[in-house]
Amino acid sequence: MDILKRFSLAGKIALVTGASYGIGFAIAKSYADAGATVVFNDINQELVDKGLKAYEEEGIKAYGYVCDVTNEEQVNETVAKIEKEVGVIDILVNNAGIIKRIPALEMSAAEFRQVIDVDLNGPFIVSKAVAPGMIKKGHGKIINICSMMSELGRETVSAYAAAKGGLKMLTKNFASEWGEFNIQCNGIGPGYIATPQTAPLRTEGHPFNSFIIAKTPAARWGTPEDLMGPAVFLASDASDFVNGHILYVDGGILAYIGKQPK
Numbered sequence: 001m002d003i004l005k006r007f008s009l010a011g012k013i014a015l016v017t018g019a020s021y022g023i024g025f026a027i028a029k030s031y032a033d034a035g036a037t038v039v040f041n042d043i044n045q046e047l048v049d050k051g052l053k054a055y056e057e058e059g060i061k062a063y064g065y066v067c068d069v070t071n072e073e074q075v076n077e078t079v080a081k082i083e084k085e086v087g088v089i090d091i092l093v094n095n096a097g098i099i100k101r102i103p104a105l106e107m108s109a110a111e112f113r114q115v116i117d118v119d120l121n122g123p124f125i126v127s128k129a130v131a132p133g134m135i136k137k138g139h140g141k142i143i144n145i146c147s148m149m150s151e152l153g154r155e156t157v158s159a160y161a162a163a164k165g166g167l168k169m170l171t172k173n174f175a176s177e178w179g180e181f182n183i184q185c186n187g188i189g190p191g192y193i194a195t196p197q198t199a200p201l202r203t204e205g206h207p208f209n210s211f212i213i214a215k216t217p218a219a220r221w222g223t224p225e226d227l228m229g230p231a232v233f234l235a236s237d238a239s240d241f242v243n244g245h246i247l248y249v250d251g252g253i254l255a256y257i258g259k260q261p262k
Contacts, residue, residue: 003238006236006237006238007034007232007233007236007237007238008034008035008236008237009031009034009035009036009091009232009235009236010034010035010036011035011036012031012035012036012037012090012091012235013036013037013039013082013086013087013088013089013090013091014028014031014036014037014038014039014089014090014091014092014093014235015039015040015041015079015082015089015091015092015093015126015130016028016031016038016039016040016093016095017040017041017069017092017093017094017095017096017122017126018040018041018042018043018069018095018096018097019038019040019041019042019051019093019095020040020042020047020048020050020051020054020064021050021051021054021195021196022195022196022197022224023095023145023190023193023195023224023227024040024093024095024096024145025051025054025055025224026224026225026227026228027093027095027224027227027228027231028040028055028060028062028093029055029058029060029228030227030228030229030231030232031091031231031232031235032055032058032060032062033228034232034235034236036090036091036235037061037063037086037087038055038060038061038062038063039062039063039064039065039082039086039089040062040063040064040065041064041065041066041067041069041078041096042064042066042067042096043066043067043068043096044066045066048064048065048066049064051064052064063082063085063086065078065081065082069094069096069118069122069123069125069126070117070118070121070122070125071125072125072129075125075126075129076129079126079129079130079133083133088133088134088136088137089130089133089134089140090134090137090139090140090141091140091141091142091143091235092126092127092130092140092141092142092143093143093144093145093231093235094122094123094126094127094142094143094144094145094167095145096118096122097118097119097122097145097163098114098115098118098119099115099157099160099197100114100115100157100159100160101156101157102156102159103155103156104156104158107158107159111159112158112159112162114159115159115160115162115163116159116162116163116166118163119160119163119164119167120163120166120167120170123144123167123170124170127142127174127185130142131174131178131183134178134181134183135178135181135183138181138182139182139183140178140181140182140183140184141183141184141185141186141234141235141236141239142174142178142183142184142185142186143185143186143187143188143231143234143235144167144170144171144185144186144187144188145187145188145190146164146167146168146171146187146188146189146246147160147161147164147189147190148189148190148191148192148248148250148253148254149161149164149165150164150165150167150168150187150189150246151165151168151189151248151254152254167187168187168189168246171185171186171187171244171246172244175243175244176244179243179244182240184234184239184240184242184243185243185244186234186239186242186243186244186245186246186247187245187246187247188227188230188231188234188246188247188248188249189246189247189248189249189250190222190227190249190250191216191222191248191249191250191251191253192212192216192221192222192250192253193221193222193223193224193226193227194221194222194223194224195224198221202221214258214259215253215256215258216250216251216252216253216256217251217252217253217255217256218251218252220251222249222250222251226249226251227249230247230249234247
């Protein structure tokens with residue numbers, strides 16, 4: 001067998017949530033490069049149009065839908081529409097997410113719930129909508145975008161860490177429930193990635209920027225492109241016996257205690 005064929009996504013339909021830009025866009029682009037048909041959603045038409053234009057500029061024919069991942073009825077309708085217009089989804093990447101950098105004592109319960117709703121309830125709702133089609137097909141791949149905050153805490157991100165820690169365990173539970181149907185559910189835990197979301201932290205001279213570079217054995221921020229290979233692997237037949245695993249793509253941060261102060 002040609003091992004490279006195991007990594008091909010030819011003929012597969014991939015839904016990547018929130019993939020108008022950033023990490024989701026990079027993952028969706030890698031899937032298109034590997035032969036998959038790309039479908040994505042975003043919260044409003046403006047973002048969907050922005051995404052469609054970006055894919056078109058890359059020479060990719062993508063299908064975009066307006067859908068709020070926290071709205072179960074809307075998600076079910078959108079998945080049914082995708083199945084009718086494009087086909088049954090083979091690969092789902094739960095990428096849509098938000099973060100609110102607010103100290104816990106200053107964060108309202110409503111703000112906390114909003115992060116949990118998007119980052120944890122959203123993946124549950126979308127996965128539950130997509131799974132029946134995968135079960136009927138006899139195969140499927142679900143990839144949850146976790147975080148190093150699935151393992152670690154840090155100031156000002158209590159809701160995000162709670163959501164991503166929950167998402168890690170939801171990943172393991174989906175693997176437990178749906179593995180018998182030949183559905184593999186895994187997670188990717190990006191390190192600190194250079195995206196519009198992290199732009200305020202990456203300015204020259206910002207103490208957090210210096211901290212991340214010093215704390216990462218690779219001595220740099222990651223790029224969305226660093227996530228492409230792991231994302232293709234977990235979406236491909238090459239990972240058929242990998243289930244319930246979180247693959248951290250962090251340049252070595254979680255393996256590293258850090259440099260001794262001088």
